[in-house]
Amino acid sequence: MSLFLFKRILTLIATLMGASVIVFLVLEILPGNAAQLLMGPDAAPEAVAALATKLGLDQPAWARYWHWVGGMLTGNLGDSYAYSSPVLELILERLALTVPLALLAMAFTTVLALLVGVTAAARHNKLGDVGLMGLTQVGIAIPNFWFAILLILVFSVQLQWFSAGGFDGWDEGIFAGLKSLLLPALSLAVVQAAILARITRSAVLEVMREDFVRTARAKGVSQRAVLWTHVLRNAMIPVVTVMGMQFSELLAGTIVVENVFYLPGLGRLIFQAISNRDLIVVRNCVMLLAAMVVIVNFVVDVLYAVIDPRIKASDI
Secondary structure, eight states, X not given: OHHHHHHHHHHHHHHHHHHHHHHHHHXXXXXXXXXXXXXXXXXXXXXXXXXXXXXXXXXXXXXXXXXHHHHHHHTOOOBOTTTOSBHHHHHHHHHHHHHHHHHHHHHHHHHHHHHHHHHHHHTTTSHHHHHHHHHHHHHHHSOHHHHHHHHIIIIIIISOOSOSSOOOOGGGOHHHHHHHHHHHHHHHHHHHHHHHHHXXXXXXXXXXXXXXXXXXXHTTOOHHHIIIIIIHHHTHHHHHHHHHHHHHHHHHHHHHHHHHTTOOSHHHHHHHHHHTTOHHXXXXXXXXXXXXXXXXXXXXXXXXXXXXXXXHHHHO
């Protein structure tokens, strides 16, 4: 297990290094000048040049890259051009909303997908299976932003059960905070749950054809116990793979949903930073999202070994 984790950690570090190079280079080739944007189109060239020097934009690209990487390793991400405050503080403040939102959406996705997928597989080719798969097809076709607007119209405008937007903050209590995130989380989860439910159904159906399932049934084990105890665990490899990718998509999807619900999260920070051409904020936020994706994939690899020890043994 130690060798397995060591190899995965080396892969994690190499992937993060590669991602940092790509993120830096992509933002470097974008047209425009942050100093010019901050000073305005009518600013004198001397003033723009002075601000560029203050911001370090006059340094070579390789020097700015190593300065940026060193700052990430020490926790010094620099100061925002537009907000004039440390980038790390901005990111940590927004993560307090975005991470709970993504986790809540992932919880909704997992619960809905497993219930629908296993139930549909247990009623294979019956009316329940056809109906549930039809609903998942509709769920896949619904855009997140459209479903978010629909939820606002129904639960905020018509029923007035929830606020149409904004975030009260965690200081008002966990219940108030979760209530503000409930509709955004549902709008993020509906498409992902539909996809994961279809994957779960296919994986469960494949495992149900195995000999050990027939043996368990021959021993008198109930169908519920066979499905949720024996079949589901052995079907979790493809399900966990998709869940890892979906969590990454949920993090990226917050950029749209947070703007629809006017939530002060990381997605809205990225949107505002792009509008202001605040490249230092954009660069660090994008790198953070990339790191989250890589770390999630690392966790998925470890879960593979926990679910099926044969994968760990064959990899070593």
